[in-house]
Amino acid sequence: MHAEAWEGIKNGFESGRLAHAYVIVGSPRGNALHFAESVLKLLFCEGAEKPCNECKACRQVEAHKHVDNLWIEPQSKSRQILAEDVRGLIKRMSQTSFDGGWKAGVILSADCMNESSENALLKTLEEPPPKSILLLVTDSAQSLLPTIISRCQKIVLSEGRAGALDDVWRAPLMNILHEMPPTGGLDAARLASRLKGILDEVKEGISDAVIGELDQNDEALDESKLKVILEARINSRLKEVQADVFRVMLDWQRDVLMLASGVDQDKLLFSNDWKTLTEQAKLHTQGSALKAIQEIEGMSRRLDRNIPALQIFDEAFRKMVRR
Numbered sequence: 113m114h115a116e117a118w119e120g121i122k123n124g125f126e127s128g129r130l131a132h133a134y135v136i137v138g139s140p141r142g143n144a145l146h147f148a149e150s151v152l153k154l155l156f157c158e159g160a161e162k163p164c165n166e167c168k169a170c171r172q173v174e175a176h177k178h179v180d181n182l183w184i185e186p187q188s189k190s191r192q193i194l195a196e197d198v199r200g201l202i203k204r205m206s207q208t209s210f211d212g213g214w215k216a217g218v219i220l221s222a223d224c225m226n227e228s229s230e231n232a233l234l235k236t237l238e239e240p241p242p243k244s245i246l247l248l249v250t251d252s253a254q255s256l257l258p259t260i261i262s263r264c265q266k267i268v269l270s271e272g273r274a275g276a277l278d279d280v281w282r283a284p285l286m287n288i289l290h291e292m293p294p295t296g297g298l299d300a301a302r303l304a305s306r307l308k309g310i311l312d313e314v315k316e317g318i319s320d321a322v323i324g325e326l327d328q329n330d331e332a333l334d335e336s337k338l339k340v341i342l343e344a345r346i347n348s349r350l351k352e353v354q355a356d357v358f359r360v361m362l363d364w365q366r367d368v369l370m371l372a373s374g375v376d377q378d379k380l381l382f383s384n385d386w387k388t389l390t391e392q393a394k395l396h397t398q399g400s401a402l403k404a405i406q407e408i409e410g411m412s413r414r415l416d417r418n419i420p421a422l423q424i425f426d427e428a429f430r431k432m433v434r435r
């Protein structure tokens with residue numbers, strides 16, 4: 113599903129027929145965010161094979177620091193995207209770009225726009241500035257005004273059902289994160305098996321959803337073929353959720369690293385959890401906090417290599433035991 117959406121974007125880019133606005137449906141911290149970043153890299157990359165992921169522009173896009181990429185997201189307190197932020201974005205999008213190229217605006221969690229923000233946006237969607245692209249990233253497109261949706265091209269990376277799975281893993285994962293770092297080997301093993309348990313439940317939920325979505329064409333297949341197809345569908349969705357899970361873990365651990373490095377606490381992603389994060393940062397040096405991040409990245413890499421999940425998690429959590 114991803115590959116298809118990506119091909120569509122690439123072809124549109126190469127033939128100069130990109131839409132002016134896209135709604136990207138998926139996780140605004142996971143797959144949909146990554147997809148939006150990839151689209152921007154494609155537009156701004158200075159390499160030969162776009163996106164190269166290595167040039168200055170690609171790196172700036174990824175860090176959300178590219179001068180011609182404008183990002184807005186909900187205010188941390190109200191959880192709303194304010195009309196003045198939308199108007200600011202539109203104003204900057206209609207100015208000429210830094211180097212005469214593209215201007216891109218991204219609205220993260222676009223469903224958090226209130227009525228006046230959406231109305232402010234509508235005017236731009238009717239008359240988009242030339243050489244501009246607007247990406248609305250959301251996990252609940254149904255919360256956007258139909259008039260907005262109809263003026264955008266829609267890219268669905270994961271359906272609402274995947275969003276519903278958020279309930280399965282997000283809260284239990286946060287509980288694990290609140291107990292980091294493990295107090296010892298036993299505690300590490302316990303946290304590892306809880307993480308494994310969460311992913312098992314996610315997989316069950318995905319299986320149910322995938323089986324529920326079978327259509328007549330699928331059911332006409334013989335059993336062994338169907339089994340292979342089902343497994344492929346389940347695994348590809350599981351990978352997406354796993355990516356989201358590790359993204360949250362990484363974000364959390366980055367917050368710990370920031371605090372362990374003495375960065376101001378209003379820069380935190382999990383600003384509501386600053387107390388817990390501060391406690392955890394006290395158990396770390398800058399070096400050990402950085403190492404924990406590497407362990408989490410390692411977990412996600414090793415999962416792709418058919419090593420048993422429990423073993424991977426167990427080994428990683430043991431390496432994160434507090435000193």
Ligand SMILES: [Zn+2]
Nearest residue numbers: 157164167170
């Ligand atoms: Zn590049």
